[in-house]
Amino acid sequence: MCEPTTISLVVGAAMSAASMYMQKKAQDEVVNKRNEVAHAEAARETEYQHQADAVNQKTEPQFTREAQDAGINQEADKREKYIADNMPQMNLSGVPQSEGAPSTVKNDLASRLRDALSYGRNMATSQARLGAYGSNQFNNSVTLAHTNQDLGRITGYSDRSSNIAGLELGGANQAGGDQRQLADLFRLGGQAGLMYGMTGSGVRPQQAPAPVTDLGRSYVGP
Amino acid sequence: MCFGGSPPDQSAEIARQKEVDRQSRINEGTERINNTFSKFDDGYYSGLGKSYLDYYTPQLDTQYNDTKKQLAYKYGDQGALDSGAYNNDVARLTREYGVQRNQITDKSLEQQQGARSAVEQNRADLISQLEGGAGVESVASSALARAEAATRPPVYSPLADVFSSFTNALATSRGLQNQGYQGLPIGRSPALLGSGGNNSVKTVGP
Numbered sequence: 001m002c003e004p005t006t007i008s009l010v011v012g013a014a015m016s017a018a019s020m021y022m023q024k025k026a027q028d029e030v031v032n033k034r035n036e037v038a039h040a041e042a043a044r045e046t047e048y049q050h051q052a053d054a055v056n057q058k059t060e061p062q063f064t065r066e067a068q069d070a071g072i073n074q075e076a077d078k079r080e081k082y083i084a085d086n087m088p089q090m091n092l093s094g095v096p097q098s099e100g101a102p103s104t105v106k107n108d109l110a111s112r113l114r115d116a117l118s119y120g121r122n123m124a125t126s127q128a129r130l131g132a133y134g135s136n137q138f139n140n141s142v143t144l145a146h147t148n149q150d151l152g153r154i155t156g157y158s159d160r161s162s163n164i165a166g167l168e169l170g171g172a173n174q175a176g177g178d179q180r181q182l183a184d185l186f187r188l189g190g191q192a193g194l195m196y197g198m199t200g201s202g203v204r205p206q207q208a209p210a211p212v213t214d215l216g217r218s219y220v221g222p
Numbered sequence: 223m224c225f226g227g228s229p230p231d232q233s234a235e236i237a238r239q240k241e242v243d244r245q246s247r248i249n250e251g252t253e254r255i256n257n258t259f260s261k262f263d264d265g266y267y268s269g270l271g272k273s274y275l276d277y278y279t280p281q282l283d284t285q286y287n288d289t290k291k292q293l294a295y296k297y298g299d300q301g302a303l304d305s306g307a308y309n310n311d312v313a314r315l316t317r318e319y320g321v322q323r324n325q326i327t328d329k330s331l332e333q334q335q336g337a338r339s340a341v342e343q344n345r346a347d348l349i350s351q352l353e354g355g356a357g358v359e360s361v362a363s364s365a366l367a368r369a370e371a372a373t374r375p376p377v378y379s380p381l382a383d384v385f386s387s388f389t390n391a392l393a394t395s396r397g398l399q400n401q402g403y404q405g406l407p408i409g410r411s412p413a414l415l416g417s418g419g420n421n422s423v424k425t426v427g428p
Contacts, residue, residue, distance in 0.1 A: 079331065086275060086327045087320070088283075095312055096294035101304035108306065112313030120320020127324055131331065138335050142342055149346060153248065153353060160241050167234040174231060 005197045012193020015186045022183035026176030033172035041165035048158040052151055059147040062140070071139065076132035083124040088117075251352040251361050255345060258365040262341045262372070267334040274330040274378070281381040282326060286319045289385040292392050315388055322384050337372070344368045 061067055095109065293315065297308040348368070352361045383389060 082271075082331065083324060083327045086279070086330075087323055094287075095290065096298070096303065098298070098303035105304040105306070105309065109309040109312065112309050113316055116313045116317035117320060119317050120324060123321060124324050124327075127328055131328060135331070135335070138339075142338070145342060145346060149349060153252075153349075156353065157241075157245055160244075164234060164237045164241055167237055171231055171234040 005200050007197075008193045009197025012190045012195070012197055014190070015193055016190030019183045019186035019190055022179045022186060026179035026183060029176035029179065030173055033175040034169055037165060037168040037172050041161065041168075044161050045158060048154050048161070052154045055147055055150045055154070059143060062143055068136065068140075071136045072132050075135040075139070076129050079128035079131050079135065080125055083128050084121070087120060087124060247358055248349075248352050251356075251358040252349055254358065254362045255348045255352070255365045258362070258369050259341060259345050261369070262338070267338055270337050270376075271330040271334045273375070274333045275326060277378050278326045278329075278381050279323070282319070282322055282384065285381070285383065285385055286315070286322075289315055289388050292389065296392055311388070315385065318385060318388075333376070341372055344372065 062071070095113065097106065097109065290312065293308065293311050294303065297303045297305065297311075302308055344365075348361050348365050351364070352358070
């Protein structure tokens, strides 16, 4: 029972078991580390997603049909008011006339001036309505430029983070290095112990003499 | 373990830290750029539009009043100040004046949009520089310089002669009269009697 070969067998088996245990621990550590990296990256990506959603949520309402119509109308009103505020208020007093001009002539001039001014006002209104589309488009382009810039920045953050997560996963694969080294040592020790225990000396046993049969023929076999 | 082992691979940690620093730099720089450009608000652009109007409107008014006076002198000389032709020319001139006022007002709005567009372009450029790796301080300085350049008063060209169709016709008429030809009252000159010829509108502004 206490022969060296038996002890060697037991120790070898124990070391092999320890090796397997350490291997398992090392693998677990790698898995845990990879999970940790993946969870951290997922949390970061979720945060980027939220940031991007916030940007879109700020932008999208401006691009509904109703909002666009309202935007155009608002711009048209603004422009109309702006142009109207800057349109001249004119009357006959600014126009030289002969003192003795008949009232028909004066009335004619007044009427023509009114027409001229209403022409200007109508044109201003048309111009304001037309310009409102351009103004609304301009506002849209400014908003979209901001949105694109914000989304581009967030996308950049996300891409770079993913790339670094790749590196981190590579690093996680190296986790449990100490356990792996120990496992290797135990494995080697276990193999040596088992080999010694099975062979007695760790070398090949001496070959037994060949049995001699009655027929005087030798038989070599297992 | 037994042989001291290799140094730990910290490349991922270094890269992560660099990225955190980078994001922090971009966020800080963007905030500083936005702060610098925050003065370009609606009030600023309205002021710009007003300065455009303030520059061109008096010039247009002067041209209008001068042309109106010239018309009055011309018709007065001929004793035709109470004629339908005079009324017609004054009305046409006034209509033209209204058109030009519209143009100036419209252009002042264009100026506002142009300025806003330039500011946005500057802002976007600076943020791109930041994302491309430029430092916060250098980008912040550039932002200040660009913002200052953007606030410099624009250089406007004087208003062209927008009533040239009237003034040229008056000059032609005066020249003909000086040569003894009396039969072409201004109101009946082809340039002034037409149904508002296409050449009568001149674009104002630079």
